[in-house]
Amino acid sequence: MNASRLTRTVLFIYGIAMIAFLYLPLVSVGFASVSQSRYLSFPIKRYSTKWYGEALESSTVSELLLTSLSVALLVTVIALVFAFFGALAFARYQWRFRNTFQKLILLPIFFPQTVLGLALLMWFNSLGIIPTWKTAVVAHLIWITPIATLIVAIRAYSFDPALEEAARDMGAGTFTVLREITLPLLMPGIVSAGLFAFLLSWGNFPLSLFTTGADSTLPEWLYAKMVSGYSPLVPTLGIMSVVGSFLLILFAVAVVWLMRANKEARTAQD
Amino acid sequence: MDSSPFLRLRGVVKSFGTFTALDRIDLDINEGEFFTIVGPSGSGKSTLIRLLVGMDDLTDGEIRLRDKRIDDTPANLRPTCMVFQSLALFPHMTVGQNIEFPLKLRKEAPDRRKARALELLDLLRLPQSYYDKRISQCSGGEKQRVALARALAFDPEILFFDEPLSALDYRLRKTLEKELKDLHARTGKTFVYITHSLEEAMVMSDRIAIMKEGRIEQISEADEIYGAPVSRFVAEFMGEVNLFGVTTGGDGTVTSDVLTVRPGATLAKAPAGARGLLMVRPEYVRFADDGDSYDFTLSGTLHGEYALGSRIQYEIETAAGMVTVEKLREDRRAVAEGEQLTVGFNARNTHFIDEAA
Numbered sequence: 269m270n271a272s273r274l275t276r277t278v279l280f281i282y283g284i285a286m287i288a289f290l291y292l293p294l295v296s297v298g299f300a301s302v303s304q305s306r307y308l309s310f311p312i313k314r315y316s317t318k319w320y321g322e323a324l325e326s327s328t329v330s331e332l333l334l335t336s337l338s339v340a341l342l343v344t345v346i347a348l349v350f351a352f353f354g355a356l357a358f359a360r361y362q363w364r365f366r367n368t369f370q371k372l373i374l375l376p377i378f379f380p381q382t383v384l385g386l387a388l389l390m391w392f393n394s395l396g397i398i399p400t401w402k403t404a405v406v407a408h409l410i411w412i413t414p415i416a417t418l419i420v421a422i423r424a425y426s427f428d429p430a431l432e433e434a435a436r437d438m439g440a441g442t443f444t445v446l447r448e449i450t451l452p453l454l455m456p457g458i459v460s461a462g463l464f465a466f467l468l469s470w471g472n473f474p475l476s477l478f479t480t481g482a483d484s485t486l487p488e489w490l491y492a493k494m495v496s497g498y499s500p501l502v503p504t505l506g507i508m509s510v511v512g513s514f515l516l517i518l519f520a521v522a523v524v525w526l527m528r529a530n531k532e533a534r535t536a537q538d
Numbered sequence: 539m540d541s542s543p544f545l546r547l548r549g550v551v552k553s554f555g556t557f558t559a560l561d562r563i564d565l566d567i568n569e570g571e572f573f574t575i576v577g578p579s580g581s582g583k584s585t586l587i588r589l590l591v592g593m594d595d596l597t598d599g600e601i602r603l604r605d606k607r608i609d610d611t612p613a614n615l616r617p618t619c620m621v622f623q624s625l626a627l628f629p630h631m632t633v634g635q636n637i638e639f640p641l642k643l644r645k646e647a648p649d650r651r652k653a654r655a656l657e658l659l660d661l662l663r664l665p666q667s668y669y670d671k672r673i674s675q676c677s678g679g680e681k682q683r684v685a686l687a688r689a690l691a692f693d694p695e696i697l698f699f700d701e702p703l704s705a706l707d708y709r710l711r712k713t714l715e716k717e718l719k720d721l722h723a724r725t726g727k728t729f730v731y732i733t734h735s736l737e738e739a740m741v742m743s744d745r746i747a748i749m750k751e752g753r754i755e756q757i758s759e760a761d762e763i764y765g766a767p768v769s770r771f772v773a774e775f776m777g778e779v780n781l782f783g784v785t786t787g788g789d790g791t792v793t794s795d796v797l798t799v800r801p802g803a804t805l806a807k808a809p810a811g812a813r814g815l816l817m818v819r820p821e822y823v824r825f826a827d828d829g830d831s832y833d834f835t836l837s838g839t840l841h842g843e844y845a846l847g848s849r850i851q852y853e854i855e856t857a858a859g860m861v862t863v864e865k866l867r868e869d870r871r872a873v874a875e876g877e878q879l880t881v882g883f884n885a886r887n888t889h890f891i892d893e894a895a
Contacts, residue, residue: 433593434626436614438640438692448639452630 294510301503319504328489329505335401336470336486343408343469344462350409351416351461352454358417359424377414384410385478392479399481407479408469415468416461423457456524463520467513542605544569544728545590545696550599552585559585561752562599567696567730572722574731574739577749578775583732586749587700590730591620603695619694621702625685627673633659633684634669640692658687661724663717679710686718690725699731703738715741736776740764748772764819766889773817773891778851778862780823781815782834786890792816796836796858803833808890815891820851820864822887825871825879832882836861840877854879 271279304316323329357363358370376384388407392399435449451458473487480488486509493499543566552560560582567573577583588594590601592613601609608616619640627636637655646654656666662683668676676684682702689697699718703711719742722729733739739746740760748755748763748771756768767773770781784794788811790804797816808814816834826835838856845851850870852863863881865871873879 428624428626430622430624430626431628433613434620434622435628435639436612437591437593437616437618437620438688439614439643441614444643449628 297503297506301507303500305500319500320508323501323504323508326501329501332484332486332489332505335480335483339401339404339408339476339485340466340469342405343412344465346405346409347413347416347465348458348462350413351420351465352458354413354417355420355424355454355457356450359421360429373417374414376410379411381411381472381474382478385475388475389478399479401480401483401485403481404476404479404483404485407475408472411472411475412465412468416465419461419464420454420457423454427453459520459524463517466516470509470513542602543567544604545730546602546605547590548600548602550586550589550601551597552582552589552594553597559752560589563752563754565747565754565757567728569728570726571744572719572729572731572742573745573747574733574743575747575749576733576736576739576775578734580751581749582752583734583749584700585752587620587698587730587732590696591618591698592616617695618698619689619692619696620698620700621685621689623700623702623704625681625702627681627685627688629673631673632669633664633671633673633676636673636684637687637691639688654691655687658690661690662687662721678706679714682706682714686721690727694727696728696730699729701733704733704735711738718742748775750775767817767891769891770815770893773815773889778820778864780818780820780861781891782818782858784814784816784890786810786812786814794834796856797834798836800831800833800835803885805885805888805890809892812890812892814893817889817891818883818887820862821849823861823863823881823883825863826882827880830882833885834888835880835882837878837880840873840875840879842875843873854881 301319302315302317304314304318354373358366358373385407388403388410389399392403397403431453432445432449435445440448471487472485473491476485476488477491484492486505490502490505493502545565545567547563547565550560550563550565551558563586575583575586585594589596589609592608592611596609599609600607603617628639631639634652634655637658638651641651641654652669655669659666659668664680664683664687668680668684673681673684685702703714706714715738718729718731722742731739731742743760745757746760746763747757750771756763756772758766763772764776767776773779773781782794782797784792784797786792786805786808790806790808790810792799792803792805792808794816805816824830824832826832836856836858838854838861841853841855841860843850843852845867846864848867850865850867852865852871852873854861854863861881
């Protein structure tokens, strides 16, 4: 579409303003993380990267990262399995209660997370389960599985059921259809659902707060340090967490890109 | 080959809850024939083809291929293959991979697969360079050919088609209809084709079955179904038609409230003493002022004139309703709207539809 000069100028300014609005807070935390002072204050008098060095050496930090990473990875894997079959069930098959299932599965997203966290804690207690990071995995799954399911389902909706029927008609059994047709076609949805699942779990605070017990994830620790006994590691870890997430997205994009390039090379070779 | 037909359906019923989509279908299809099932949407033709391919289960009845029951065999174990309405080409594979898919499932060696795929590209008049193309890079007609190539790679006993041309534009459809007929002749395979388009059926088929509300109305060769339909439904479904209520007497004589019958005019093939419809196609109706005499005539006012490319259609309002006359463009006749006209036709160009039957 050809926009007029005025429209283009307005769009440009709007774009810049939006980016500034979204990124300025992040940038200010970035500045704080390289301040030498122990307390957050502006303007920054002396710059230093010493808090990064300390963060990398600290055993607390590595423990936090390990806990957060374990929770997020486990949540991603389990949520993807649930999401794949759940999405197929609700986008592709006709069955009793399908409509009810479609609506009920989305409900946990709208449930306030703090209330959900507390409810789960009480439930774990009454069952005699001692909360650890593993119970947090269960809590995260309750909230993240619906989101992952929704993302895979959107992909599943856009796919022609005749593709699977055609494969079956040409002699493919159930498993072959799944491997050759369904999985490759749903892959873009599965990759984005996986990314979302990981990032939402990685950054989740309200559910973790109630359900990790004695363990602590990164967001929990950041909160604890901000309400009592501020540590100059807070902005540092904040930035490290953002950079980590960003690298993960970059990694996923690279994997998808490599898969595509590899496939093209293979077809060119044949 | 023994006397039993290639594909035989007996008493095939398919119900969805209380709705009967197919009601006791009996059908015989011969080896190597191009058989077309035509019907309006909702007539059950799509349901029928899904049963034949094995994508749905029968409620009752049986399907036999070479005298062996196949209705309990799942789709992936049946020696048949279907070209889908949406074509169902795999978007994540290249043209070559699509064509090789059935061969890959049979674990054929890659070099043999590729050789066969290239052969099929040739057969369908696609350049061999298409082997590495993505499906999204192919045009509508090319996709059709890829889908056909893939189905032929499977080497089925019967090739089914579920309206694969319906989404294409008119010109391309006409070309592909002829190519499909040609392909049928060259491969010698049994083709079973379903469509809602009479024209498509007429161009390609050896025999046509007309479906209505889950039952088969008529099975005949294309010419016969056009010239001698068994019912009003078939007559009207197979193109423009004029129908007049008549009663037959003894030895072929006929009387009608709306037609003037020339004394001595007889319907040779009509049963005696029957009430029915006299059918005449528009191309056999003439303007009666051309000097010839006609077995049947009637008068009316000209309602409209329509150009149909190579032909001209006239609509005349008469006591028997709207009568359609069709002439070649070169035989065009100057008429004025509202003009009083007499039209006529001869008994040998008519067909009697017995309404009691």
